[in-house]
Amino acid sequence: VTPDLVVVGAGIVGLSVAWRALGAGLTVTVIDPAPGQGASRVAAGMLAPVTEARAAEAPLTRLGLESARRWPAFAEQLADDAGGADLGLRREGTLQVAFDDDDRRALDELAGVLDLLGLDAERLGGRDCRKLVPLLAPRVRAGLLARGDWQVDPRRAVGALLVAVERRGGTLRAGRAVGLLQARAGRSRVGQPRPPQPRPPRSRPAGAQADGRATLEPGPAGPVAGVSLADGTTVEAGAVVLAAGTALAEPAGSIDGLHLPVRPVKGEILRLAAKPAGCALPLTIRATVQGRVVYLVPRADGETVVGATVEEAGFDRSVRAGAVSDLLRAAIDLVPAVAEYPLVEATAGLRPATPDNAPLIGPTAVAGLHVAGGHYRNGVLLAPITADLVLAGLEQGRLPAEAAAFSAGRFT
Numbered sequence: 001v002t003p004d005l006v007v008v009g010a011g012i013v014g015l016s017v018a019w020r021a022l023g024a025g026l027t028v029t030v031i032d033p034a035p036g037q038g039a040s041r042v043a044a045g046m047l048a049p050v051t052e053a054r055a056a057e058a059p060l061t062r063l064g065l066e067s068a069r070r071w072p073a074f075a076e077q078l079a080d081d082a083g084g085a086d087l088g089l090r091r092e093g094t095l096q097v098a099f100d101d102d103d104r105r106a107l108d109e110l111a112g113v114l115d116l117l118g119l120d121a122e123r124l125g126g127r128d129c130r131k132l133v134p135l136l137a138p139r140v141r142a143g144l145l146a147r148g149d150w151q152v153d154p155r156r157a158v159g160a161l162l163v164a165v166e167r168r169g170g171t172l173r174a175g176r177a178v179g180l181l182q183a184r185a186g187r188s189r190v191g192q193p194r195p196p197q198p199r200p201p202r203s204r205p206a207g208a209q210a211d212g213r214a215t216l217e218p219g220p221a222g223p224v225a226g227v228s229l230a231d232g233t234t235v236e237a238g239a240v241v242l243a244a245g246t247a248l249a250e251p252a253g254s255i256d257g258l259h260l261p262v263r264p265v266k267g268e269i270l271r272l273a274a275k276p277a278g279c280a281l282p283l284t285i286r287a288t289v290q291g292r293v294v295y296l297v298p299r300a301d302g303e304t305v306v307g308a309t310v311e312e313a314g315f316d317r318s319v320r321a322g323a324v325s326d327l328l329r330a331a332i333d334l335v336p337a338v339a340e341y342p343l344v345e346a347t348a349g350l351r352p353a354t355p356d357n358a359p360l361i362g363p364t365a366v367a368g369l370h371v372a373g374g375h376y377r378n379g380v381l382l383a384p385i386t387a388d389l390v391l392a393g394l395e396q397g398r399l400p401a402e403a404a405a406f407s408a409g410r411f412t
């Protein structure tokens with residue numbers, strides 16, 4: 001049976017889209033050669049629109065704030081759908097600190113951005129920071145407490161999504177999508193905006209043209225109606241959502257004029273095991289430590305995530321010894337007790353970044369083809385709102401006006 005939707009990519013973004021679409025009554029197939037093994041497996045899971053805020057990215061900050069607001073309900077429903085999974089959502093907040101007087105400049109800059117954007121964060125002196133987190137080094141000078149910057153464990157979230165998608169009747173298919181199927185008899189043409197469409201029946205997303213399906217083949221213009229896989233098979237569908245992380249554009253190569261500029265930005269990150277008794281951090285700490293940027297994200301189960309480098313290194317996913325050393329030195333300078341934590345994992349992931357650091361969401365100019373990608377540093381944070389916006393795009397044929405800054409066609 002032809003599903004209403006094929007989602008290409010089973011990271012946190014694609015799976016969130018698939019799960020929400022199933023909840024809306026669509027039939028869904030998800031395609032991925034290695035579900036859950038992309039950036040989502042590596043991410044720290046900070047839900048941090050406030051401490052991530054940049055003056056030049058106000059719309060992105062607003063999107064992040066709205067997505068953070070949706071996370072608790074998203075997590076609760078997902079936990080239910082996955083049979084009572086614990087996603088590790090923690091809402092203690094985030095403390096951004098400056099290690100020494102020079103680092104204060106970065107903290108003051110952030111405070112200025114927050115003032116500009118009208119965002120709340122409590123200013124703390126060094127002593128107040130240590131009262132909140134006694135494990136902090138005595139040198140810590142000052143801090144900003146962002147109570148609304150939370151965290152979730154992305155590995156648990158992806159695990160729960162995989163279970164929930166299957167329990168809701170979705171199909172997970174192992175495979176790599178390498179092309180799009182287009183109906184030659186289709187009425188829409190590449191490069192032309194699609195006319196507004198009437199709200200379709202619940203079971204058929206906008207852009208799904210039944211009349212063209214009989215003549216499907218990879219090729220020129222026409223509504224997208226499925227994908228072809230590397231093993232030579234095809235999967236037909238009413239619509240396609242590309243959510244393949246750094247490989248976002250890979251299956252769309254056959255389409256002229258569609259520009260989905262996503263590049264990999266490497267991040268190396270460490271995982272430390274349960275700390276010795278009495279050494280737990282009570283909340284996420286972010287810092288500049290003598291100019292080095294570092295964060296420590298403590299999970300409820302005792303794991304502490306220490307991250308992360310930011311490098312333009314193509315598709316290289318090796319972990320450099322120097323990166324491990326830099327991250328550990330900054331973390332130990334900041335929280336000396338970290339020296340006693342067992343180091344259990346050093347990994348690297350590729351953030352899917354766009355030229356303006358904002359995601360690509362919703363319908364493209366090609367009928368039946370939708371996008372959910374390019375979430376760069378914030379794919380975990382933005383998963384709930386992305387899924388809701390993609391669904392709105394599927395149902396209404398366009399993004400809600402307030403999300404125009406993230407339209408999938410803005411670089412085309």
Ligand SMILES: Cc1cc2nc3c(=O)[nH]c(=O)nc-3n(C[C@H](O)[C@H](O)[C@H](O)COP(=O)(O)OP(=O)(O)OC[C@H]3O[C@@H](n4cnc5c(N)ncnc54)[C@H](O)[C@@H]3O)c2cc1C
Pocket residue numbers: 008009010011012013014031032033034035036037038039040041042043044045046047175176177178243244245246247248250251266267268269307308309348349350351352372373374375376377378379380381382
């Ligand atoms: C070190 C690091 C720390 C981070 N920390 C945070 C954080 O604290 N908070 C936050 O919000 N974000 C964070 N991020 C960013 C976050 O990880 C990403 O934005 C997010 O995971 C992107 O999700 P995704 O589903 O788009 O991509 P991915 O998780 O990469 O998933 C893409 C999937 O597509 C599949 N795929 C690829 N090509 C194809 C194809 N042709 N056909 C089918 N499937 C395909 C892959 O196998 C993969 O499973 C971090 C990233 C890194 C690297």
